[in-house]
Amino acid sequence: xxxxxxxxxxxxxxxxxxxxxxxxxxxxxxxxxxxxxxxxxxxxxxxxxxxxxxxxxxxxxxxxxxxxxxxxxxxxxxxxxxxxxxxxxxxxxxxxxxxxxxxxxxxxxxxxxxxxxxxxxxxxxxxxxxxxxxxxxxxxxxxxxxxxxxxxxxxxxxxxxxxxxxxxxxxxxxxxxxxxxxxxxxxxxxxxxxxxxxxxxxxxxxxxxxxxxxxxxxxxxxxxxxxxxxxxxxxxxxxxxxxxxxxxxxxxxxxxxxxxxxxxxxxxxxxxxxxxxxxxxxxxxxxxxxxxxxxxxxxxxxxxxxxxxxxxxxxxxxxxxxxxxxxxxxxxxxxxxxxxxxxxxxxxxxxxxxxxxxxxxxxxxxxxxxxxxxxxxxxxxxxxxxxxxxxxxxxxxxxxxxxxxxxxxxxxxxxxxxxxxxxxxxxxxxxxxxxxxxxxxxxxxxxxxxxxxxxxxxxxxxxxxxxxxxxxxxxxxxxxxxxx
Numbered sequence: 001x002x003x004x005x006x007x008x009x010x011x012x013x014x015x016x017x018x019x020x021x022x023x024x025x026x027x028x029x030x031x032x033x034x035x036x037x038x039x040x041x042x043x044x045x046x047x048x049x050x051x052x053x054x055x056x057x058x059x060x061x062x063x064x065x066x067x068x069x070x071x072x073x074x075x076x077x078x079x080x081x082x083x084x085x086x087x088x089x090x091x092x093x094x095x096x097x098x099x100x101x102x103x104x105x106x107x108x109x110x111x112x113x114x115x116x117x118x119x120x121x122x123x124x125x126x127x128x129x130x131x132x133x134x135x136x137x138x139x140x141x142x143x144x145x146x147x148x149x150x151x152x153x154x155x156x157x158x159x160x161x162x163x164x165x166x167x168x169x170x171x172x173x174x175x176x177x178x179x180x181x182x183x184x185x186x187x188x189x190x191x192x193x194x195x196x197x198x199x200x201x202x203x204x205x206x207x208x209x210x211x212x213x214x215x216x217x218x219x220x221x222x223x224x225x226x227x228x229x230x231x232x233x234x235x236x237x238x239x240x241x242x243x244x245x246x247x248x249x250x251x252x253x254x255x256x257x258x259x260x261x262x263x264x265x266x267x268x269x270x271x272x273x274x275x276x277x278x279x280x281x282x283x284x285x286x287x288x289x290x291x292x293x294x295x296x297x298x299x300x301x302x303x304x305x306x307x308x309x310x311x312x313x314x315x316x317x318x319x320x321x322x323x324x325x326x327x328x329x330x331x332x333x334x335x336x337x338x339x340x341x342x343x344x345x346x347x348x349x350x351x352x353x354x355x356x357x358x359x360x361x362x363x364x365x366x367x368x369x370x371x372x373x374x375x376x377x378x379x380x381x382x383x384x385x386x387x388x389x390x391x392x393x394x395x396x397x398x399x400x401x402x403x404x405x406x407x408x409x410x411x412x413x414x415x416x417x418x419x420x421x422x423x424x425x426x427x428x429x430x431x432x433x434x435x436x437x438x439x440x441x442x443x444x445x446x447x448x449x450x451x452x453x454x455x456x457x458x459x460x461x462x463x464x465x466x467x468x469x470x471x472x473x474x475x476x477x478x479x480x481x482x483x484x
Contacts, residue, residue, distance in 0.1 A: 010057045017064050026073035027087050027464060032440030033076045035069055042070060077462065077469045078442035078476075083239070083267050086462025088299040090362040091355035095301040098355070104348045105139075106327055106341025108334060114351030115338055121353040121360070125292065126308055128272045130285035136316050137308040138343050139352045143266035144184035146291030146307035147233070149316075149345075151175060151188040153289065153309060154231035154260035156319040163319065167193045174222040175199045177233040178210035180243060182264055185233050198227070207396060208243030210234060216253055231260040236281050236290075237268020240449055240457060241395075242402030244268055248283030255286075263290040266305065268400060270297035273365065274372040280400070294356045297375060297401065297461050298368065304352045316343040371463055375401050379460045382470045389474060395455055403458045404449075407432065407477050409484040426453035432481040441476055 025031050037045060046066060055063075073079060075087030103111045105118065122137040129135075140146045155162060161169035173194055177185045179201045186196045200218045202210050215232065222229040232254050234245040247263060254261040263284060269292030271277040272284070284290065288310055295304040309316060321342040328339055341349065360368065379401040386392040386405050391413060395404035406425060415421040429446035436442050445457045458473065 010060070013057075013061055014064055017061060017068070021065060021068045023075075023087065023092075026068075027075045027077070029077050029469070031073065031076070033078050033443050034072045034437055034440050036437045036440060037070060045070070072443065075462075075464075077465050078473065080458045080460070080473060081443040081445050083296045083459055084299070084302060084461065085459065086299050086464050088301060088359060090359040091300040091304070094355040094358040098351055103351065105351045106339065106344075106347060106349065108336075108338035109332070111351060114354050115340060117357045118340070118351065118353035119338075121357050122306065122308065124360070125306055129290065129308060131310045132285075133310075134312060135308055135310045136312070136314070136343075137306055138316060138340070139349075140305050140307055140344075141303050141346075141350070141352075143182070143264065143291050143293045143305050144187060146266070146293075146305055147182065147184045147262070147264055148188040148191060149307045150233070150260075150262035150289045150291065150309075151185070151192055151194070151231065152345075153315055153319050154262065155192070155194070157260060157315065158228070158230040160318075170228075172227040173198060174227045174229045175231050175233060176202055176215060176218050176222075176229060176259075178202050178204045178235060178238075178245060180204045180208045180210075180238040180241065181233055181235050182239055182266070185264075200229075204243070207399070208238050208241035210245040210250065212246060212249040212253060215250060219253070219257055219259070229257065229259060231262060234261065234263045234287075235268075236263050236265035236271075236284070237400050239267065240402065240447060241404060242267070242398060242400030244280045244399060246283075247281060247287065251283050251286040260289070261287045263287045266291050266293040267296050269293070270372050271400070273298070273369050274376075275369065276373055277376060294359075297372060298356070298359070299371070299461065299463075300352075300355045300359055303350075304355045306353075306356075320345055374463060375460050378465060378467070378470065379403055381467055382458060382460060382474075385470065385474060389478075391478065392474065395449070395452065401460045403460065404455050405458075406453070406455045407481050409481050411484065422453045428481055428484050429454035429456055431484060432456075432477055435480040436476065439480075442473055444473065444477075 074085060079085050103114065105111045105114055108115045118139060126135045126137065140149065155173060159170050175185065175189060175194065175198065177199060186199050189196050189199045200222060202218050203214045204210055219229050232250060234247055234250050236244050251261055265281065268280060271280045290308050292308065293305045294300040295302050323342065328342055330336060379398050382403045383394060383398050386394050391408045391410065393406045393408060407428060408425060409428060412421060412424055433446055446454050447457060448454055
């Protein structure tokens with residue numbers, strides 16, 4: 001009857017491919033994690049050129065299949081490479097519905113269901129943070145954006161003229177953050193015209209936590225230079241070590257100097273779900289804003305990132321609003337306070353909160369708490385296994401789900417600790433990583449940290465991961481690196 005109807009069989013066939021190849025196979029432990037090809041090989045395989053004539057649907061289905069085949073299977077139980085992993089069925093279905101309903105979250109008019117859902121999810125997250133008087137918030141495309149919102153809001157609170165008059169209205173302003181913070185803080189400084197030189201880095205202790213006395217020193221330094229410190233960024237769950245800055249002590253200092261305190265809890269925010277582990281974020285109820293990504297440990301489909309602010313004065317709205325007359329008419333026939341789009345720096349915005357809402361409805365807070373507890377228990381198990389095994393050495397006991405360790409091949413085990421050992425050990429992880437990817441057996445990240453040689457960082461998140469999978473990962477690293 002219409003064009004859409006004639007395309008329905010194609011959609012059905014494509015959904016079958018998605019279900020079989022992207023969902024069923026990619027979570028099957030017997031399948032590969034990746035089908036590695038070099039960029040040159042992959043360009044040839046995929047035939048990327050776009051042409052004047054269209055291709056038959058059978059060919060397009062084949063292209064769908066190829067796209068899945070050569071993509072990394074992040075839902076696989078042996079994928080430990082990022083701060084997200086596993087397949088979460090409820091949020092995945094929510095993602096499908098979002099794509100099928102194809103709307104944008106600026107007004108209640110075009111997104112009535114999702115507008116109310118975002119409000120409900122934010123309200124519940126704010127309750128978990130413990131802001132008794134409530135707050136405000138918005139879902140963003142990624143935690144980097146949430147951190148940028150925090151910088152912009154903190155600056156706006158300090159100097160409202162900036163919105164109209166730009167940087168000419170402001171003194172030299174300084175952000176304080178720890179040396180372990182996420183790189184999005186310096187990106188925010190660059191993007192917002194603060195300048196990366198005005199991000200003052202506060203030393204962390206050997207466990208990766210910000211040192212409060214050093215924070216106070218840096219605040220005094222900025223003031224003595226005639227600059228204006230206006231915000232502190234603390235991290236709850238650092239990217240590499242999974243460290244938690246001491247929020248309570250940092251909040252004391254921020255209150256003393258009247259600074260905005262933002263906590264980047266993109267990774268560590270999930271601990272708030274757990275009665276056993278929420279002590280990691282002690283003091284979070286005192287902060288001005290926080291970033292929390294349900295797409296990390298809570299496993300919601302990418303992307304799902306919330307920015308929360310302890311404010312009831314519509315600061316988000318005042319800071320970002322542009323009052324577009326074609327979207328935000330004030331004489332609509334419904335309550336326009338539900339048109340939340342002007343809080344955002346985006347126009348089009350996907351209803352990501354629905355992914356978290358549907359999952360929360362399905363699992364309930366209780367099962368989500370069990371997920372967090374299980375992930376952290378498995379991380380502890382992994383750390384214990386590493387301590388037991390010859391040739392494996394922990395960087396430090398994990399505080400969260402990041403387990404950082406070295407694999408020391410037999411040829412290096414008799415070398416004394418020192419520059420020669422470190423230099424040789426530095427080359428082990430990259431070779432093991434190359435071998436595992438070419439074999440497709442697993443994926444785990446590696447990096448250096450300060451003066452340390454390359455080490456592995458395994459991140460345990462998914463409830464589909466078992467102790468056997470963790471044992472396999474250690475066996476495989478040993479198997480791939482024992483001849484080095």
